[in-house]
Amino acid sequence: xxxxxxxxxxxxxxxxxxxxxxxxxxxxxxxxxxxxxxxxxxxxxxxxxxxxxxxxxxxxxxxxxxxxxxxxxxxxxxxxxxxxxxxxxxxxxxxxxxxxxxxxxxxxxxxxxxxxxxxxxxxx
Amino acid sequence: xxxxxxxxxxxxxxxxxxxxxxxxxxxxxxxxxxxxxxxxxxxxxxxxxxxxxxxxxxxxxxxxxxxxxxxxxxxxxxxxxxxxxxxxxxxxxxxxxxxxxxxxxxxxxxxxxxxxxxxxxxxxxxxxxxxxxxxxxxxxxxxxxxxxxxxxxxxxxxxxxxxxxxxxxxxxxxxxxxxxxxxxxxxxxxxxxxxxxxxxxxxxxxxxxxxxxxxxxxxxxx
Ligand code: SF4
Ligand code: SF4
Numbered sequence: 001x002x003x004x005x006x007x008x009x010x011x012x013x014x015x016x017x018x019x020x021x022x023x024x025x026x027x028x029x030x031x032x033x034x035x036x037x038x039x040x041x042x043x044x045x046x047x048x049x050x051x052x053x054x055x056x057x058x059x060x061x062x063x064x065x066x067x068x069x070x071x072x073x074x075x076x077x078x079x080x081x082x083x084x085x086x087x088x089x090x091x092x093x094x095x096x097x098x099x100x101x102x103x104x105x106x107x108x109x110x111x112x113x114x115x116x117x118x119x120x121x122x123x124x
Numbered sequence: 125x126x127x128x129x130x131x132x133x134x135x136x137x138x139x140x141x142x143x144x145x146x147x148x149x150x151x152x153x154x155x156x157x158x159x160x161x162x163x164x165x166x167x168x169x170x171x172x173x174x175x176x177x178x179x180x181x182x183x184x185x186x187x188x189x190x191x192x193x194x195x196x197x198x199x200x201x202x203x204x205x206x207x208x209x210x211x212x213x214x215x216x217x218x219x220x221x222x223x224x225x226x227x228x229x230x231x232x233x234x235x236x237x238x239x240x241x242x243x244x245x246x247x248x249x250x251x252x253x254x255x256x257x258x259x260x261x262x263x264x265x266x267x268x269x270x271x272x273x274x275x276x277x278x279x280x281x282x283x284x285x286x287x288x289x290x291x292x293x294x295x296x297x298x299x300x301x302x303x304x305x306x307x308x309x310x311x312x313x314x315x316x317x318x319x320x321x322x323x324x325x326x327x328x329x330x331x332x333x334x335x336x337x338x339x340x341x342x343x344x345x346x
Pocket of ligand 2: 275276277278280284285286288292294295300302303304
């Protein structure tokens with residue numbers, strides 16, 4: 001099944017979504033990501049029992065924090081699917097990509113750019 | 125352990141917004157266990173604050189250090205040679221750590237990033253409950269190991285009061301009546317006779333009523 005999904009999406013592989021922590025999600029935004037979504041196995045199917053439940057909690061924590069600091073909690077989302085569901089993987093990728101296009105770029109990226117511009121103007 | 129909870133982020137922002145260089149200082153002990161002020165929480169808060177200020181058009185330096193403890197000279201001394209690099213310290217330690225910091229580094233402003241709540245236990249992850257109010261004269265020996273000072277709303281010494289219903293405190297249906305717990309435990313140990321003994325009047329001078337307290341051990345002093 002050679003399906004394609006939006007090229008803007010970069011995949012970071014982890015052994016289990018239970019490995020994903022709030023700080024990983026926040027750092028992605030600090031580094032300029034426009035959105036982050038975590039794709040875990042179906043709930044109840046985790047090889048390590050609770051990994052995907054933990055991931056969901058952390059996604060919720062990150063959403064709350066991003067909301068609190070004005071970046072927007074909707075930029076983070078948790079999805080669940082099983083490894084054989086490639087079409088669903090593509091569907092979620094498209095859904096997230098559309099959501100991000102609708103929200104626009106990460107404001108941090110823009111802020112960094114304009115700060116850099118100001119600094120150059122000062123030193124130039 | 126000492127149980128604390130991170131302050132709301134907007135309250136923290138309000139306090140530090142005028143500084144440019146901040147040291148975010150975590151503590152490896154109690155506040156790490158209650159997930160309020162350990163290395164992980166320092167990382168998350170630092171990242172969130174950096175982004176908040178960037179988004180407001182301000183680049184702010186936030187360095188992250190987590191000390192073994194903030195309530196001991198030995199560890200707090202570790203930052204002496206860098207403290208002058210910062211405009212302020214945001215400490216995620218309990219109130220003790222924050223004050224020790226203030227004592228030691230007289231000219232550096234320090235702000236608490238957590239609310240220090242109580243002495244308690246981890247019932248399960250994400251649930252901490254109060255177990256001791258450090259009254260200075262422990263009476264657990266006569267109450268089956270359950271503390272009526274910290275766990276009974278009225279600090280009743282010969283309980284329960286008339287509000288105890290079906291094992292719950294009149295304060296809320298969610299809250300166990302401490303005296304019910306004491307009776308159950310004495311019963312389980314076959315020591316209900318102890319329950320009949322009237323508790324002596326408690327000496328509260330060792331509690332907060334006697335003002336700030338100290339423990340002096342000349343035998344271990346250097
Ligand atoms: S009796 Fe006093 S010292 Fe003992 S557990 Fe209760 S509050 Fe703490
Ligand atoms: S119901 Fe029990 S715990 Fe509540 S105030 Fe009365 S004796 Fe104390």
